[in-house]
Amino acid sequence: MTTLRQSIQSSRTRPDALPASVPFASTGHPGSLLGISDLSLDQITGTLTRASLLESEDPLARAHRLAKRRIALLFYESSTRTRTSFELAAKSLGCDTTLVSSLSSSIEKGETLKDTGLTLRALGAEAIILRHPNSGAPWLLEQSTGLPVLNAGDGMHEHPSQALLDLRTILACLGLGAETAIAANTLAGVTVTITGDILHSRVARSNMLLLPRLGARVQLCGPPALLPDLAAQAGPGITIERDFDHALAQSHIVMMLRIQAERLAGLQLDLDEYRQRYQLTVERLAAHPSVAHVLHPGPIIRGLELTAEVADGPQSRILDQVRNGVAIRMALVERALTATRSGATQ
Numbered sequence: 001m002t003t004l005r006q007s008i009q010s011s012r013t014r015p016d017a018l019p020a021s022v023p024f025a026s027t028g029h030p031g032s033l034l035g036i037s038d039l040s041l042d043q044i045t046g047t048l049t050r051a052s053l054l055e056s057e058d059p060l061a062r063a064h065r066l067a068k069r070r071i072a073l074l075f076y077e078s079s080t081r082t083r084t085s086f087e088l089a090a091k092s093l094g095c096d097t098t099l100v101s102s103l104s105s106s107i108e109k110g111e112t113l114k115d116t117g118l119t120l121r122a123l124g125a126e127a128i129i130l131r132h133p134n135s136g137a138p139w140l141l142e143q144s145t146g147l148p149v150l151n152a153g154d155g156m157h158e159h160p161s162q163a164l165l166d167l168r169t170i171l172a173c174l175g176l177g178a179e180t181a182i183a184a185n186t187l188a189g190v191t192v193t194i195t196g197d198i199l200h201s202r203v204a205r206s207n208m209l210l211l212p213r214l215g216a217r218v219q220l221c222g223p224p225a226l227l228p229d230l231a232a233q234a235g236p237g238i239t240i241e242r243d244f245d246h247a248l249a250q251s252h253i254v255m256m257l258r259i260q261a262e263r264l265a266g267l268q269l270d271l272d273e274y275r276q277r278y279q280l281t282v283e284r285l286a287a288h289p290s291v292a293h294v295l296h297p298g299p300i301i302r303g304l305e306l307t308a309e310v311a312d313g314p315q316s317r318i319l320d321q322v323r324n325g326v327a328i329r330m331a332l333v334e335r336a337l338t339a340t341r342s343g344a345t346q
């Protein structure tokens, strides 16, 4: 038996249950994106449209849009895709960016989030992109600095820019163009199955809050240790199906998730059993032809939640998700620096 065991002694705590509703409300800066529910369907349409426009724009013209505006990336957790795509997005618009990560800054010396945020503001940062292990940290940072904050993942809570790039990917999978107006029935009749470590996944949570608003059915699949029964109460349009093959038989899109070993906090899993029950293989995909597209937010662990053949296969949209991240984050950075209280952009 292969056992994955990880204990973490930190300020992170495992929630006993997934909350049924969004526990934080955004009252702050109109350019912030703290949780996915902050955005109306019209604002989501606007963000997707803007992402496409910026993506197709001449790079030299685009670099004048926010020339020399200052963006700080404040990362208390490791990141490859999210950090790099936010940074490239901001630079594409002409911004100066600076990265502060917990391992090479005064955070190591005990500086609080508030003091680090105030320091970045004093250094001229006009917006902060924050990744933090504690749920709710972006709300605290916005409150204490008054700056627009983009949540790049807070603990086990939310990852709203990922949900938007996943939506852009899903719309493309369905052949819906960038100009599609997002409405309550845009994804009617579409079933998305999210499989794996739902409990620890801020990606799953933001998608669970977003996709049903567009009419999608979201099916959650995984063992009870990684998917408590209560998750089905996270909102309308969400169901649990423990049998992966049954779930796939009813799905059009499957989103695979990594087991977040760093957050398991002593929980033990039999990985051989996990692979047997939940690993996405070419055989499983072939047995369920309704599943046309495979998504994964990354990082992928080849040979665990999915096989290398699936990751590299024709149904994999994993690298499309990465590409879509840059376009979506350009729109979010622009919104952060130009949104006004009336909801308009300058």
Ligand code: NCD
Residues within 6 Å of the ligand: 081, 082, 153, 159, 162, 202, 203, 257, 258, 260, 297, 298, 299
């Ligand atoms: C995820 C995250 O950090 O929440 N990755 C991402 O941002 N693309 C998922 C993970 O770490 O497994």
